[in-house]
Amino acid sequence: AQTVTQSQPEMSVQEAETVTLSCTYDTSENNYYLFWYKQPPSRQMILVIRQEAYKQQNATENRFSVNFQKAAKSFSLKISDSQLGDTAMYFCAFLNYGGSQGNLIFGKGTKLSVKP
Amino acid sequence: DAGVIQSPRHEVTEMGQEVTLRCKPISGHDYLFWYRQTMMRGLELLIYFNNNVPIDDSGMPEDRFSAKMPNASFSTLKIQPSEPRDSAVYFCASRGTGSGNQPQHFGDGTRLSIL
Numbered sequence: 694a695q696t697v698t699q700s701q702p703e704m705s706v707q708e709a710e711t712v713t714l715s716c717t718y719d720t721s722e723n724n725y726y727l728f729w730y731k732q733p734p735s736r737q738m739i740l741v742i743r744q745e746a747y748k749q750q751n752a753t754e755n756r757f758s759v760n761f762q763k764a765a766k767s768f769s770l771k772i773s774d775s776q777l778g779d780t781a782m783y784f785c786a787f788l789n790y791g792g793s794q795g796n797l798i799f800g801k802g803t804k805l806s807v808k809p
Numbered sequence: 810d811a812g813v814i815q816s817p818r819h820e821v822t823e824m825g826q827e828v829t830l831r832c833k834p835i836s837g838h839d840y841l842f843w844y845r846q847t848m849m850r851g852l853e854l855l856i857y858f859n860n861n862v863p864i865d866d867s868g869m870p871e872d873r874f875s876a877k878m879p880n881a882s883f884s885t886l887k888i889q890p891s892e893p894r895d896s897a898v899y900f901c902a903s904r905g906t907g908s909g910n911q912p913q914h915f916g917d918g919t920r921l922s923i924l
Contacts, residue, residue: 737915738902784852796842796843796854796865801851802851804850
């Protein structure tokens with residue numbers, strides 16, 4: 694069974710600085726997708742960024758980028774120029790592509806606080 | 810475009826009462842998921858549907874929980890009878906088919922409090 698581990702329950706960063714959130718996963722599959730979701734205090738679940746396992750190039754979305762290390766099964770999220778609005782819970786998630794194409798497996802989340 | 814719509818946004822009820830949570834997925838999406846989020850257990854998948862058919866309900870905690878999807882635009886999650894330990898935020902999510910990286914789009918959740 695696939696598992697997703699986020700080893701940092703809480704992190705903080707100063708506004709305008711860069712922060713990296715860690716995520717590791719365990720799978721025997723070769724084709725899969727990885728996601729980072731953001732959950733602000735309003736509790737919405739917002740997709741931040743996605744990565745296809747077959748792509749070597751790391752995904753980027755404006756200030757958000759990932760460092761995808763397939764061999765190490767690592768998928769970290771880097772937030773550059775942190776803003777107060779980035780304060781939220783961040784969840785790493787895994788989707789096995791193939792089979793039932795079913796559900797996301799989520800990590801426990803990292804609570805990020807951006808300080809002025 | 811309208812996102813996933815859940816109702817109610819908040820529900821407070823007494824133990825033993827029946828609770829019904831509702832979800833309208835994004836039009837055209839053929840996968841629908843129900844999740845429960847608590848501090849202790851994080852986000853847990855309860856059940857998901859594909860083309861209105863339940864595919865995996867192994868996350869449904871017990872017989873008090875049931876979910877239906879009578880058509881492509883509506884799903885319910887019912888708890889009967891409710892217990893205080895059911896208090897949580899319940900999310901509905903949907904996604905389209907095709908490439909497997911179609912992201913799941915989440916509703917705003919229902920915060921359920923059982924007294």
